[in-house]
Amino acid sequence: MTRPLAIDLFCGLGGWTEGLxxxxxxxxxxxxxxxxxxxxRYPAELVLADVMSLHGADLAEAELIVASPPCTEFSYMAMPWGRAKQIARALRGExxxxxxxxxxxxxxxxxxxxNACFRLQREANEAAGRDIPMIVENVRGAVPWVGKAAWNHGSFYLWGDVPALMPEVVGARKLPGCGHGWKHPDDPRHTPGLDFTRLAGKAADGIKQAGLTGLRDNGKGSRWFQDGAAPSGSKSSARKAASAKIAKIPLALSSHIARVYHPGAIEVAA
Ligand SMILES: C[S@@+](CC[C@H](N)C(=O)[O-])C[C@H]1O[C@@H](n2cnc3c(N)ncnc32)[C@H](O)[C@@H]1O
Known part of the structure; x- marks a missing residue:
């Protein structure tokens, strides 16, 4: 039997893809x-493209769409800093x-x-003549700007066709800095120099607070974000690598969504 096709928009290192x-x-x-x-590296077929330039008809053969648009601006504005709050006020015209x-x-x-994700889903549905489910992931800091999330898996907030039953969360924590490769507020304290140890235990929107004592994955605590070096050279590429790893969707989440939406699962249940 041919394997069903899923589309991973803004796929990064492929956290969604690994589970799928x-x-x-x-x-x-x-x-x-x-x-x-x-x-x-990304573990499946990779198409290099600006998601804004796609048309949903390109995705019409898919049985599922998952998407993780960059979160950096949302995360930044959720920080308890005067400059971050000023940007949020300015965006509101205040x-x-x-x-x-x-x-x-x-x-x-x-x-x-x-929003491009939802446009693509509408266009894909129209081209396919059926409903293609889609899950969009981002941070809590996005909520004031895009509306209430349907669910959150730790600090991974989800919009779209989120299943009714979701797995329990054990330490799923995403920190800002996941929006590499796109523009961000030109602030010297922005992603490359963020010091998350200073935020630990404080109520900062956009960061899940439970157990926030360091970073996961790289085993180096918050040093990736503390050295404040200019965003160029090997330190910056190490930082980019760390950011990409932190942004990865946890396997518990991606494999759950993969199981729920697998067409075989639907046939068995029917
Ligand atoms: C939050 S990360 C995705 C993390 C991914 N879901 C994972 O599990 O590894 C966002 C990704 O969006 C990509 N990106 C940013 N702007 C983009 C655009 N306009 N079109 C396509 N990809 C873009 C970045 O290069 C980055 O890999």
Whole structure:
């Protein structure tokens, strides 16, 4: 039997894709750049493209769409810093943008990539003549800008066709800095220099607080985000690699979604 096709938009290192592959899916990922760090790279077919430039008809043969648009601006604005709050006020038309800011200037611009996912789903449904389920993932800091999430798996917030039954969360924590490869507020304290140890235990929207004492995956605590070096050279590529790993969807989440939406699962249940 041919494996069903899933589309992974903004696929990064392929957290969604790993779960899908492990549950018998074929996956096509779209990203604006290929993330390759040593042995780590996207594990399925990768299409290099700006998601904004796609038409949903390109996705019409899929049985499932998953998407993780960049979260950096949402995460930044959720930080308890004057500059972050000023940017949020400016986007609402209540203040000026701070000097040197080069991020989104309108809410439409801020939410463009997130909203593109839903446009693509509508177009794909129309082209396919059936409903293709879609899950869009982002951070809690996105909620004020895009609306209430249907569910959160730790700090991985989900919109779209989220199944009624979801797995329990054990330490699923995502930290800001996941939006590599796209513009962000030009702030010296932005992603490359963030010091999350100072935020531990504080109520910062956009970061799941439970157990926030360091970073996962790289085993180096928060040093990736503390050195404040200029975003160039090997340190910056190490930081980018760390960001890409932190942004990865946890396998518990991606494999659950993969199982629920596998067409074989639907046939068995019917
Ligand atoms: C939050 S990360 C995705 C993480 C991914 N879901 C994972 O599990 O590894 C966002 C990704 O969006 C990509 N990206 C940013 N802007 C894009 C665009 N306009 N079109 C396509 N990909 C884009 C970035 O290169 C980055 O890999």
């Amino acid at each position: 592959l492990s549950e018998g899916w074929r996956v096509r990922g779209y990203d604006i750049e290929a993330h390759e760090y040593g042995d780590e 203040d000026e943008f701070p000097e040197g800011y080069n991020g989104s200037r309108t809410v439409a611009e801020l939410t463009a990539l997130f």
